Amino acid sequence: MTRLKIALRKWSSVVIVSYLLVPSLLGASERFPLGILGAHGEVEPGSSLITIVSIQKGSPADQAALQLNDRISGIAGTPFNPHTKKVDDGGSGPQKSLGEFLDLTASKTSSDDRKFQLDIFRGEEEKNLALQITCQLPMRPRVLESEGKKQLQTQAANQLGKTISPKGYWDSPVGLTGDRVLTAWATVALIASGRQQDLAVAEIAHRWLTGPQQQSWIPDNPLEKGPDNLGNWAITSTVIALVEYCGGNPDKDLQTVLERNCNALKSRMDPTGLFGHDVVPGYNKKGFNVINTLSHLAWAMGQKAKIPIDNKIWDLSIEQIRRSIDPNGGVRYWTLKNTGTGDASLRTSSMALALGLWKSDEKMLDRLSSYLDQYNSRTREAHAVGSLGMILAPAALWRHDKEAYQRFVSEWRWYLALMQDHKGEIHYIGGKGNNGGDSYLGKNRIACIIALMILSPPDEKLILFKK
Structure with missing residues (x-):
């Protein structure tokens, strides 16, 4: 196995970064x-x-x-x-x-x-x-017009749905954690589309996400890493996808799956509120607060499906986020000062959505949402997975301020236009920072998810979109 392949199999390893940094790390x-x-x-x-x-x-x-x-x-x-x-x-x-x-x-x-x-x-x-x-092609409405929006949504959903594997999931280049993250967000995006053919694909994918014996690949002891070093990125996204699939009304079996995932996140947080990629607090015990914010979003979605939130765990984790909020309202990489918010959109939007869903701490929600609006031009610089910032920020803005959402879409009009080629096929556009995380997932499929999640909030097909 080549060194690149070895690196690709290690979703949570720092080693992977050295292989997948792209020229944009230098600002190109x-x-x-x-x-x-x-x-x-x-x-x-x-x-x-x-x-x-x-x-x-x-x-x-x-x-x-x-x-x-x-x-x-x-x-x-x-x-x-x-x-x-x-x-x-x-x-x-x-x-x-x-x-x-x-x-x-x-x-x-x-x-x-x-x-x-x-x-x-x-x-x-x-x-x-x-x-x-x-450009000898049929007239294509502008992407911000209703017909142009509908055309892009349709193309994105068609292209995404066709790429699901025969086994019922979207396969990533990096193993089970990547498969689950990609499949979860693809499922959410297709539910956002709302067409019957897309919901049928989402139904197939949701069955795969529940895993063997409906255990989501989580060991009985969630502090064991499980198959393929199962990461918290996968667990958080699985909860969000499954709650969206059932519309907040799970049957008994699905509720058991959701409880297993939500409880696994609680177990994987250390006594001080720190998380890591998997079972160990990340980066020499400095933590990994993007998992805190995504866990809050998963727990908030879980309570929509009658999975009780553990208030003690919530409060312990959110203290890490309070200490990470920059004066400009963005969630920094760590609680350490001066780590900046240039790549804060994923952390900030996932936390804003969690607070909005749980209807808690309006003051913090206002600060986070204001950051997302004021700094909307930096949205695609989101950790190493710029796609997730582009996926969640539109939802957070739509819930909080419809005009802020419209400002966001207007800012990224060029992006939506360039991603569609002359045939209507959709291609990925990266950011100026590290796009390595998107490489783990499969970029053109991620592009389809981004298009759907940017354009779909006004349709309010998702719990994520509804205030």
């Missing part, structure tokens, strides 16, 4: 889709150029003779602003400019209006070339 973008152009590009900090790294055969980019290593500098004589490594700049620069332009262009009803000029540099040429692009 990971290669990203270019929407209806049907290509992928990348951009470096300080540069206003998108370098072409792949082109789909037969795509508008291919038909216009765009070439590998061409560098797109602007549109119709208007240059892009430079890309930056600042998380608060979000996609501002080439990504946002191109995404919003293509979103508008695809919505034009006349084929003549879907012709435009890309300004490029090619080879050693120092002078811009003008490349004429024709």
